[in-house]
Amino acid sequence: MSLLTDIADAIYDGDLDTVVAQTNSAIQNETPALEILEKGLMAGMDRVGQDFKAGDLFIPEVLIASRAMQAGMEILKPLLVTQKIKSPGKIILGTVQGDLHDIGKNLVAIMLQGAGFEVIDLGVDVSKEVFLKAIIENKPNLVGMSSLLTTTMPQMPEIIETIKQAGLRDHVKIMVGGAPLNENYAQKIGADGYAQNSSIAVELAKSLINT
Numbered sequence: 001m002s003l004l005t006d007i008a009d010a011i012y013d014g015d016l017d018t019v020v021a022q023t024n025s026a027i028q029n030e031t032p033a034l035e036i037l038e039k040g041l042m043a044g045m046d047r048v049g050q051d052f053k054a055g056d057l058f059i060p061e062v063l064i065a066s067r068a069m070q071a072g073m074e075i076l077k078p079l080l081v082t083q084k085i086k087s088p089g090k091i092i093l094g095t096v097q098g099d100l101h102d103i104g105k106n107l108v109a110i111m112l113q114g115a116g117f118e119v120i121d122l123g124v125d126v127s128k129e130v131f132l133k134a135i136i137e138n139k140p141n142l143v144g145m146s147s148l149l150t151t152t153m154p155q156m157p158e159i160i161e162t163i164k165q166a167g168l169r170d171h172v173k174i175m176v177g178g179a180p181l182n183e184n185y186a187q188k189i190g191a192d193g194y195a196q197n198s199s200i201a202v203e204l205a206k207s208l209i210n211t
């Protein structure tokens with residue numbers, strides 16, 4: 001059995017110690033960090049998502065798997081954020097109010113940092129007021145919103161409206177992401193772009209900066 005399969009299995013089992021040990025072993029074996037992330041950590045979390053949906057796993061198991069995933073991401077982070085390149089721009093990121101999912105958002109933050117972006121991460125459960133305050137204080141080029149719940153998606157147009165009302169819509173590009181979203185929804189709510197995953201998020205951020 002390969003190290004990457006071990007990592008995916010350990011994520012599924014919520015076995016943090018094995019995730020840490022096997023992630024370090026994979027790094028020592030010179031497996032590229034992105035491959036460890038995608039074929040190890042994310043593969044395991046995909047299975048967690050499927051079985052949670054099917055009712056075979058419950059919240060406590062998902063939470064334990066999430067902690068193991070975050071521990072693996074912490075190890076990979078320095079390897080994914082190695083380049084010291086001129087910053088293409090500044091982005092404010094947050095998971096919208098009512099939503100506590102942050103694994104995907106954290107991954108997007110890591111990949112953007114890896115591409116040189118200055119990332120200001122507002123965390124989870126971020127209200128429209130907090131987004132606005134952060135925009136006023138930090139003057140970012142981009143604002144990124146994440147939502148994993150169909151019930152919290154409607155926060156996004158509200159935040160965009162708040163930014164408009166403050167007269168700041170022309171000062172920032174807005175990108176959105178999260179499993180229940182799609183391109184059509186992003187267009188409908190007046191965002192500038194939608195990214196399906198963290199690699200596409202980096203490409204999108206770069207292209208929005210240049211438009």
Ligand code: B1M
Binds near residue numbers: 052197199
């Ligand atoms: Co929750 N959860 N969860 N959960 N959870 C989902 C999202 C769900 C789809 C599971 C399911 O039923 N199949 C479902 C939502 C259903 C819906 O809305 N239609 C669900 C539910 C129902 C809930 C609760 C309501 C359960 C309950 O309490 N009854 C509850 C809500 C809590 C809250 O937020 N208020 C809840 C709680 C939790 C945990 C706390 C246990 C945990 C989160 C821990 C954490 O994040 N720290 C959790 C988890 C882990 C999941 C699943 C299993 C995995 C999510 C994840 O981390 N995926 C998820 C099932 C699933 O998505 N298949 C599920 C891995 C991650 C790398 O992918 O987040 O999609 P993802 O991010 C991707 C892209 O979406 C994109 O790039 C990322 C990297 O490729 N992306 C962006 C994300 N944000 C972006 C922003 C961008 C660009 C791209 O630009 C700004």
